[in-house]
Amino acid sequence: MNDVESQRPLARLKKYFTINRFLRSIFHGFSFVLFVFVLLWGCKIWFTIDEEQSENAILKDLKILTPFFFTNWNFVFQTIFLGISLTHDVLEWLDKDKSSLGEKIKYWRDVIFCGMVVPCTLFVTTMFWCVYAIDRELVFPQIYDQVVPWWFNHCVHTNITIVILVETLLQARRKPTDMKLELILYVVIAIVYAIVYYTIYFTTNRWLYQVFGTMNWWQVCLYQLAIWGMMYIFYRIQFPVNRIFHGKEENVESNEQNEQMDKNDESSIKLNENTKIDDTKENGKVITDLKTPPFSTKSWSIKFRSIKNQFENSRL
Template identity: 25%
Template sequence: MALPILHLAAAVLFCYSIWYDQNYVKLVVVKNLDGYPCNNRVLFLTIWCLVIQTVYFIVACINDIFGTNERTPLKPPTIRKIKDALFSLAFPLAIYVTVAFWSIYLWDKELIFPEHVRKAFPVWLNHAMHTMVSVFMIVEMLTSYKTYPSRLLGYTLMSCVVLPYIALLFILYGQTGLWVYPVFAYMNWAGRIVFMGSSVCLAYGLYFASEKINNILHPTRMEYQNGNTNSLLHSGMCQ
């Protein structure tokens, strides 16, 4: 019962956060720029992450009702497969957003969250977007086993978020000569390339690490099946 409550709480919080941001947060991302989705918020990786977390927990709620939370179901329903695949993307992305945001914030908040942005965002919304995404994902990791997709599919899902977002940053720079994150304005091109390259490596590294952590925290499907097979063989031999 605790797991469905967790999923519902996260889904409600993130849905409300998106609704509040779109209706009450008045923020000029870049002057004289308009036409991008979500009141130009699509220019921030944070909103990409928040939408993915929201979709994940909504799917998790659907799985709670129509699917299964069994550790390793022999025939997992489609909704469970979708849920587990989404988790493989949502977890590393949430951890990356939290680590990147708060690391730069502690170094110099003006580089990532300048004063005019801080004034526009309520404290609770800032934490919902940059802190709670990781808190819910970590609790989710600790409380249930996920069957990760193949590495090819997992890295493809990650690439479908990371690479288009980087392209969007360059498109914005080409249009305006400005960077949505002030930190890039203080770097030369070598620094920007190194930063972005390191960020991509970190994102993929977090995916790999999350898969390993998942298998350490919970017995893997293969171990479970091997255990059942050995038990059946032993039982048959005893007969």
């Protein structure tokens, strides 16, 4: 009875992980297909802006500078992450996730998510919609509506945060996988994009985002520092937020130890059963004499020692 009761938590745990794996696989598969479709549609928009539309300076800049918008960089980061996540899900279903390849894919999946996807995505969504609410012309001029569908705008500025939220609910990431590498990725992206952004301004005398055009230089510097600080805060807060949904690390380690002990107990039981079967056989014959090894070498428990002689002297 106790064995059955002890196996119930393990059965529930296995059921939870199976359901969780199924949900993650569906989510990653659907999201990856959607993101690839949006990327292809974005390329279509980019290539189909005709000469007549390009007569407008804003649409002309859109056609020329599309690869340099940070929104597009972030969307590519998310697509890469979803592709890696889907690959790892497939390996899990094939029981290959503990292989050398599976461990590497899992490592890079988590590093990319924590160091690139989370800070960049939350920054893009927060900054875009805050400025959009004040004056959309500063980030998404109304003339863009002629070439960019409304749903495309939400895919690259709104749905990206939904992906973060769902991923946080489905996947435990209570602490950094490799904080040093994650921070390096964050810093490299921040600095490289700043170089690209300001290079565009100094070579074309135009701001990629018009919100910068409303500021003087010391305000631009403060705004840039605020952007970097905001992204760093988003990186740091993702872990305590994740622990709210998935529990603290100590509880997880305890559950993993209990699960490992249950597995060890199961292995020990199977080993003992096999040993008993082997001990009671000799030259293909089953040993039934209680005075013959291995029975003669086995000690009786205290509970049944009082009836030992009755069994050993019995003719049955």
